Amino acid sequence: MLNHHSACRVAGFCGWAPLLLLILWLGAASPVVAQEAEPPPAPDKVIYLTFDDGPSGYTQPILDVLARYDAKATFFVLGRAAAHQPELIEAIYAAGHGLGNHTYNHPSLPGVGWQRMADEVAGTANALGGRDSGCLRPPYGARSAAVASNAGKLGYQLVLWSIDPRDWARPGARAIAERVISRAHPNGVVVMHDGGGDRSQTVAALEVILPALRDQGYRFAAMCRDGVMPPAQKQAPPPMPPGSAPILANGATLDAYGAAADEPPPVLGVGAITSPAAGAAVRGQTPVLGIATHPAFRKWQLDLILEGGGETFLAVGESQAPAAAELVVWDTTLYPDGNHQLRLRVVHEGLNYDEYFLPVTVANAPAP
Numbered sequence: 001m002l003n004h005h006s007a008c009r010v011a012g013f014c015g016w017a018p019l020l021l022l023i024l025w026l027g028a029a030s031p032v033v034a035q036e037a038e039p040p041p042a043p044d045k046v047i048y049l050t051f052d053d054g055p056s057g058y059t060q061p062i063l064d065v066l067a068r069y070d071a072k073a074t075f076f077v078l079g080r081a082a083a084h085q086p087e088l089i090e091a092i093y094a095a096g097h098g099l100g101n102h103t104y105n106h107p108s109l110p111g112v113g114w115q116r117m118a119d120e121v122a123g124t125a126n127a128l129g130g131r132d133s134g135c136l137r138p139p140y141g142a143r144s145a146a147v148a149s150n151a152g153k154l155g156y157q158l159v160l161w162s163i164d165p166r167d168w169a170r171p172g173a174r175a176i177a178e179r180v181i182s183r184a185h186p187n188g189v190v191v192m193h194d195g196g197g198d199r200s201q202t203v204a205a206l207e208v209i210l211p212a213l214r215d216q217g218y219r220f221a222a223m224c225r226d227g228v229m230p231p232a233q234k235q236a237p238p239p240m241p242p243g244s245a246p247i248l249a250n251g252a253t254l255d256a257y258g259a260a261a262d263e264p265p266p267v268l269g270v271g272a273i274t275s276p277a278a279g280a281a282v283r284g285q286t287p288v289l290g291i292a293t294h295p296a297f298r299k300w301q302l303d304l305i306l307e308g309g310g311e312t313f314l315a316v317g318e319s320q321a322p323a324a325a326e327l328v329v330w331d332t333t334l335y336p337d338g339n340h341q342l343r344l345r346v347v348h349e350g351l352n353y354d355e356y357f358l359p360v361t362v363a364n365a366p367a368p
């Protein structure tokens with residue numbers, strides 16, 4: 001209104017001004033304009049995307065997708081991967097994402113003692129330089145009272161998750177996206193993977209997840225940096241597939257995997273690797289016994305996972321008949337030194353599959 005007269009001089013329609021003001025007033029009172037008014041402030045819908053097991057060749061593509069949607073995330077890195085790719089660690093940090101510690105070699109922490117756990121965490125802290133935030137994600141989500149206590153002594157907070165689309169099982173980008181979108185909730189923590197194998201499905205799923213949740217009003221925030229620590233979490237379920245009998249070989253217990261022993265799951269599939277035993281040290285040529293059954297069974301596959309990264313195919317069994325079981329005794333040479341996992345993958349309906357892991361230590365026979 002202060003400029004009313006000068007506007008008249010410039011625009012030259014002073015005679016129309018009262019009518020124009022009336023039209024504007026009527027317009028402001030109309031329902032059409034009222035719909036354009038700001039809605040009352042909604043509670044902040046934050047969701048935390050997290051990525052484990054990197055960095056790898058899939059990290060940069062994931063950073064690129066996140067950047068296009070101005071989304072922040074948190075990367076729980078493996079020290080042995082980070083140590084060789086400091087440029088990716090810097091790229092993650094420079095883009096505003098959080099960084100957390102996922103151990104150096106990806107052991108199941110309830111199976112290792114204090115010193116090994118301290119070394120695993122320190123190795124990754126070293127690889128992260130000053131970027132380590134004090135967030136520790138235990139491999140497989142496996143934890144125990146001792147692991148929680150040791151993490152505290154080391155100055156770390158255990159960070160789990162509330163939404164697990166099981167992208168590591170590669171159920172298809174669409175399935176990954178649908179699982180995340182349908183289970184999203186404010187302050188949710190989503191676990192996905194930027195390392196440990198082919199993650200192209202995860203990259204593709206992000207192209208669906210990010211716009212869908214953004215349209216629902218979510219913003220994607222980083223934690224484990226700049227003082228932003230994880231939201232209070234319900235204890236996430238262990239990553240064991242629902243209904244599975246985990247690989248329980250020679251004295252291993254459900255507790256070692258963080259599962260609730262008083263909640264026997266419905267049987268959807270069963271896998272077992274009975275030799276070598278969980279945590280066993282094996283040397284040179286060794287038999288590996290695998291067995292798998294499933295109501296809608298297609299096939300199973302046994303792999304050796306080398307330090308969480310490379311995979312060595314060991315054996316496969318197939319059946320056309322539902323509820324069939326396959327059994328293979330495999331005599332093979334497990335050649336690299338280190339702490340690995342045997343993975344039994346049971347393929348069933350829709351080419352989905354469940355996976356079962358058994359940690360083993362592979363020790364080479366001395367060179368002749």
Ligand SMILES: [Zn+2]
Pocket residue numbers: 052053102106139140
């Ligand atoms: Zn992991």
